[in-house]
Amino acid sequence: MLGGMLTASTLSALVSGCQAPPASDFRPQLLDDDQLDLLARIAEAIIPETDTPGARAAGVHRFIDTMLAEYYRPEDSSRFLSALDGWVANLDLAGMTDEQLVAVLSEADAAWASGQEDPVWARLKEWTISGYYTSEIGMTQELRLMPYTQARMDIPRSDVERTWAT
Amino acid sequence: MMNTSNGGPSVHLRSEYDAIVVGSGMSGGMAAKELCERGLKTLVLDRGVPFEHGSSFVTEHKRDWELPRRGQVPEEEQASTYATQSKVYLFDEATKHLFVKDSEQPYIQEKPYDWIRANQVGGRSLMWARQTYRWGPQDFTANLEDGHGNDWPIRYEDLAPWYDHVERFAGISGQAEGLPHLPDGQFLPPMEMTAVEKHMKARIESTFPDRLMTIGRCAVLTESLNGRFGCHYCGTCERGCSTRSFFSAVSVSLPAAAATGNMTLRANSIVHSVIHDPETNRATGVRVIDAESGEMTEVHAKLVFLCASTLGTTQIMLNSTSSAFPDGIANSSGVLGRYLMDHHMGVDAAGYTDDFDDRFYNVSRPNGIYIPRFRNLDARSKRTDYVRGFAYQGSSWRIGPSRGASMAGIGADFKHSLRDPGPWRMELWGFGECLPNYDNHCRLSETETDQWGVPQLIVSAEWGENEKAMRRDCAACAGEMMEAAGFRDITVTDDIEGNPQGLAIHEMGTARMGRDPQTSVLNGYCQSHDVPNLFVTDGACMASTAVQNPSITYMALTARAVDYAVRTNP
Numbered sequence: 001m002l003g004g005m006l007t008a009s010t011l012s013a014l015v016s017g018c019q020a021p022p023a024s025d026f027r028p029q030l031l032d033d034d035q036l037d038l039l040a041r042i043a044e045a046i047i048p049e050t051d052t053p054g055a056r057a058a059g060v061h062r063f064i065d066t067m068l069a070e071y072y073r074p075e076d077s078s079r080f081l082s083a084l085d086g087w088v089a090n091l092d093l094a095g096m097t098d099e100q101l102v103a104v105l106s107e108a109d110a111a112w113a114s115g116q117e118d119p120v121w122a123r124l125k126e127w128t129i130s131g132y133y134t135s136e137i138g139m140t141q142e143l144r145l146m147p148y149t150q151a152r153m154d155i156p157r158s159d160v161e162r163t164w165a166t
Numbered sequence: 167m168m169n170t171s172n173g174g175p176s177v178h179l180r181s182e183y184d185a186i187v188v189g190s191g192m193s194g195g196m197a198a199k200e201l202c203e204r205g206l207k208t209l210v211l212d213r214g215v216p217f218e219h220g221s222s223f224v225t226e227h228k229r230d231w232e233l234p235r236r237g238q239v240p241e242e243e244q245a246s247t248y249a250t251q252s253k254v255y256l257f258d259e260a261t262k263h264l265f266v267k268d269s270e271q272p273y274i275q276e277k278p279y280d281w282i283r284a285n286q287v288g289g290r291s292l293m294w295a296r297q298t299y300r301w302g303p304q305d306f307t308a309n310l311e312d313g314h315g316n317d318w319p320i321r322y323e324d325l326a327p328w329y330d331h332v333e334r335f336a337g338i339s340g341q342a343e344g345l346p347h348l349p350d351g352q353f354l355p356p357m358e359m360t361a362v363e364k365h366m367k368a369r370i371e372s373t374f375p376d377r378l379m380t381i382g383r384c385a386v387l388t389e390s391l392n393g394r395f396g397c398h399y400c401g402t403c404e405r406g407c408s409t410r411s412f413f414s415a416v417s418v419s420l421p422a423a424a425a426t427g428n429m430t431l432r433a434n435s436i437v438h439s440v441i442h443d444p445e446t447n448r449a450t451g452v453r454v455i456d457a458e459s460g461e462m463t464e465v466h467a468k469l470v471f472l473c474a475s476t477l478g479t480t481q482i483m484l485n486s487t488s489s490a491f492p493d494g495i496a497n498s499s500g501v502l503g504r505y506l507m508d509h510h511m512g513v514d515a516a517g518y519t520d521d522f523d524d525r526f527y528n529v530s531r532p533n534g535i536y537i538p539r540f541r542n543l544d545a546r547s548k549r550t551d552y553v554r555g556f557a558y559q560g561s562s563w564r565i566g567p568s569r570g571a572s573m574a575g576i577g578a579d580f581k582h583s584l585r586d587p588g589p590w591r592m593e594l595w596g597f598g599e600c601l602p603n604y605d606n607h608c609r610l611s612e613t614e615t616d617q618w619g620v621p622q623l624i625v626s627a628e629w630g631e632n633e634k635a636m637r638r639d640c641a642a643c644a645g646e647m648m649e650a651a652g653f654r655d656i657t658v659t660d661d662i663e664g665n666p667q668g669l670a671i672h673e674m675g676t677a678r679m680g681r682d683p684q685t686s687v688l689n690g691y692c693q694s695h696d697v698p699n700l701f702v703t704d705g706a707c708m709a710s711t712a713v714q715n716p717s718i719t720y721m722a723l724t725a726r727a728v729d730y731a732v733r734t735n736p
Contacts (some may be wrong), residue, residue: 017241019666030232050578067235071235072240072241076241102577106577122571129568139230143567146530148227148529149399154361155525157523160526164565166566
């Protein structure tokens with residue numbers, strides 16, 4: 001991303017120039033609309049809207065597209081997308097209502113938690129957690145941003161409403 | 167001409183200065199400040215890009231969602247561009263621009279060696295872990311007493327007033343403990359321990375009368391000092407500190423040097439070699455390559471201070487060949503490049519506790535705890551299986567929502583359960599002393615050069631039997647202290663393969679100090695035995711490593727060397 005020898009001012013321009021775009025400007029790099037929507041529904045099943053927004057509002061599906069396109073090597077992302085297709089077909093997820101989806105995913109999660117291998121589910125769950133709790137919604141509405149203030153390293157748990165976003 | 171900004175090669179250079187300082191990090195920044203404050207017109211050269219307090223801190227205070235990839239550096243970029251630098255614990259999307267690209271600045275690993283290098287003015291002082299511990303009297307006599315390495319030409323008493331001097335300037339927070347082997351310093355108020363750390367401290371000290379846990383001593387202000395503000399605990403010092411609360415060359419020592427009006431600082435300036443005049447036997451200046459244009463120029467001065475980091479400094483010296491010094495300047499002894507050392511690390515212990523679920527903290531503390539060395543200090547602590555000793559850093563925290571990725575459940579209850587802090591985790595990280603060994607060395611390649619035509623550095627170092635034996639004891643002691651504290655799910659690891667020399671980023675030696683010009687490069691004032699106006703005050707000067715994090719010692723040695731150089735005008 002950063003090229004050769006840079007001055008302080010060009011460095012500043014580069015880093016501030018690659019801010020994550022607002023959701024309205026988002027264009028998927030790897031996933032098609034159906035895949036994006038399905039991932040949004042799966043993520044929302046894991047972290048639903050309650051008294052705070054859920055994974056879809058936090059853009060977890062967009063985060064997954066960015067990670068697949070920009071973080072992983074192309075061959076690893078392709079391998080995952082193939083596995084995802086098989087996993088979706090196997091569970092027959094296409095066309096399900098949200099209620100049906102939650103029921104099927106609850107079963108898949110229980111099987112995985114009891115030790116059954118399910119690398120696609122493990123990945124989706126991990127990405128949903130990391131995407132949600134590093135999002136602005138996850139860090140400011142669901143959890144609490146750590147203040148910049150005087151340190152108090154041994155305080156009652158009850159002094160803090162919810163755990164810190166870190 | 168005064169220049170307070172660190173401009174590129176457009177900075178106008180005069181042909182003659184009172185002093186040249188090569189490198190602008192922990193040692194170079196201090197050398198610049200001390201020289202300039204004594205009235206010397208000082209040229210500071212750094213091979214890195216310009217970097218300024220404030221305006222260069224482009225990722226300071228950015229939250230995760232403000233980083234395009236939430237902090238991740240693509241796997242392919244890590245492997246192809248930052249193969250070595252990406253191993254550093256704080257390398258991420260918000261810090262990668264602070265590191266050199268290994269792909270553009272290659273070196274040769276004859277044995278696995280992680281050379282961690284900064285990419286900017288201020289060097290690694292921006293990314294250091296800020297831990298500051300004085301050496302004790304035993305550290306200056308260890309070589310003499312056990313026969314490994316050469317005798318240090320100085321003793322603790324020689325350096326103590328200079329520790330005072332640099333500590334007062336840098337600002338060190340810590341708890342006085344009265345330990346003879348880890349002397350107290352000029353401390354600002356200590357940071358606080360967590361509930362779990364307080365508990366572990368009590369258990370360790372009641373179970374093991376020879377051991378002690380103290381809060382880390384660190385170069386982070388806990389109250390205002392010299393116009394700098396106390397820490398606001400944002401938790402990511404390495405991204406830069408607008409309040410100048412942690413000590414770095416960028417925010418503290420270079421600005422102090424600039425304020426005198428005596429400093430000229432030039433970035434993108436790769437020092438190729440030191441110029442030696444055989445008539446007068448003096449270093450008359452340096453040859454500088456403009457990193458952007460490749461053009462070479464010469465600048466001259468009455469004094470030359472090399473502070474380019476251990477391996478950087480020695481690379482320059484080895485490349486400074488002449489009829490008088492065919493094997494590198496100031497190398498009549500032949501030991502230049504030899505006795506390369508680093509602290510060994512990667513002996514770690516971790517455990518969990520559920521006994522303090524009602525306790526928490528309100529910020530991210532830029533500091534941890536410290537368990538000072540307790541082996542081989544007296545007859546009672548004497549070991550038969552190894553010499554020297556180790557110490558531990560460590561910290562505790564509550565596991566965050568990331569634990570959800572390995573928990574059962576989905577849906578509202580799952581989400582809401584992650585609103586609570588998770589279990590407490592405590593970790594200890596061992597750091598051990600490394601013996602000086604002639605075979606561990608660096609030298610110049612005779613065939614490979616970098617893009618500027620400078621011979622690449624070959625590094626060849628490995629851990630010895632003493633380090634390996636020490637690691638076994640270090641692991642055992644870490645495990646028994648975790649047990650004594652009553653933690654659950656304790657793990658103890660000794661990952662020597664994953665921690666080759668260099669990765670502790672405490673590399674030392676290769677231009678060692680000593681009493682005998684035939685077996686050492688520098689005298690007790692970091693002054694070349696051979697070339698009296700040439701000084702080396704970074705980690706290259708070290709004759710042993712002790713176990714303490716070295717930066718404060720480099721700074722104390724630097725201030726002492728400048729004082730000597732200016733007084734004696736060699």
